[in-house]
Amino acid sequence: MLVTTKEMFEKSRKEGYAIVAPDYWDSNSCRTYVETAEELGVPVILSFAQAHQDMLSLEEAFTLGKFYGEKASVPVALHLDHGQDLETVKKAVDMGFTSVMIDASAKPYEENVTLTREACEYAHARGVVVEAELGHVGSGDVITSENMEALREDKNIYTEVEMAKKFVEETGVDSLAVSIGTSHGLYKGTPVIDFERLHELRDALAIPLVLHGGSGSGDENLERCATEGISKINVFTDFTVAAIEAVKGEDYINWYKLMKDANSAISEKLKFYFRLFHTGKAG
Numbered sequence: 001m002l003v004t005t006k007e008m009f010e011k012s013r014k015e016g017y018a019i020v021a022p023d024y025w026d027s028n029s030c031r032t033y034v035e036t037a038e039e040l041g042v043p044v045i046l047s048f049a050q051a052h053q054d055m056l057s058l059e060e061a062f063t064l065g066k067f068y069g070e071k072a073s074v075p076v077a078l079h080l081d082h083g084q085d086l087e088t089v090k091k092a093v094d095m096g097f098t099s100v101m102i103d104a105s106a107k108p109y110e111e112n113v114t115l116t117r118e119a120c121e122y123a124h125a126r127g128v129v130v131e132a133e134l135g136h137v138g139s140g141d142v143i144t145s146e147n148m149e150a151l152r153e154d155k156n157i158y159t160e161v162e163m164a165k166k167f168v169e170e171t172g173v174d175s176l177a178v179s180i181g182t183s184h185g186l187y188k189g190t191p192v193i194d195f196e197r198l199h200e201l202r203d204a205l206a207i208p209l210v211l212h213g214g215s216g217s218g219d220e221n222l223e224r225c226a227t228e229g230i231s232k233i234n235v236f237t238d239f240t241v242a243a244i245e246a247v248k249g250e251d252y253i254n255w256y257k258l259m260k261d262a263n264s265a266i267s268e269k270l271k272f273y274f275r276l277f278h279t280g281k282a283g
């Protein structure tokens with residue numbers, strides 16, 4: 001069944017776990033994610049990133065997500081990940097995505113507020129929930145114990161508690177992606193997560209918190225995030241890495257077999273994350 005994230009988050013916050021938000025880029029990944037969630041009997045937030053439109057148009061992504069989501073035996077939210085502009089966000093809402101992200105985190109605070117507020121007004125009037133980001137989760141940044149203090153001083157990187165409270169009040173956003181040490185894509189080492197900041201944000205904000213850049217962030221870090229205040233963890237790169245690992249070195253002569261092996265590896269990786277994050281109390 002296709003749902004918004006509202007009900008999912010109410011349950012996950014009460015029970016203290018995070019829901020996996022895996023990014024799909026084709027029909028194989030989309031179907032694999034939903035089938036894997038069904039196998040474990042857990043909810044999933046099927047995410048499509050605007051930046052992946054070179055592989056799948058918004059219309060194609062919606063059609064696939066709706067098809068697999070509607071016939072699923074578990075709750076599936078269909079989410080636009082990293083919406084880069086209001087036009088795309090509104091298009092996704094009109095199409096029927098049940099959740100959208102407007103990501104203006106690289107823009108100045110006031111601009112982020114204005115864009116997020118407009119996205120909320122539009123989406124809420126149509127029964128769709130909105131995620132925004134404050135503080136900026138970059139790509140490939142390596143946050144270590146050495147540079148962590150310096151990065152903490154940079155208000156544009158780590159999410160500031162007072163600023164986040166103000167942002168939520170001013171925008172009416174439904175969930176907030178926070179920056180506490182992760183980064184998108186592959187790391188050179190395991191990042192240092194600012195759990196103190198996470199706890200402060202969790203205690204100060206009444207809405208669910210989201211963690212981007214789940215891949216390679218360290219199993220212990222991620223499990224703690226999932227049980228100490230994060231309601232949703234986005235993962236993309238690790239699924240592509242798992243697929244490559246599964247097929248590299250094999251002398252395939254059958255593309256069909258290669259795709260099946262890659263899909264199995266993606267499914268195993270997703271199962272691992274469902275269990276690590278205690279999603280729906282997955283066993």
Ligand code: 13P
Nearest residue numbers: 185212213215234236237
């Ligand atoms: P990773 O590719 O680092 O897992 O990040 C995914 C993400 O945050 C998508 O929004």
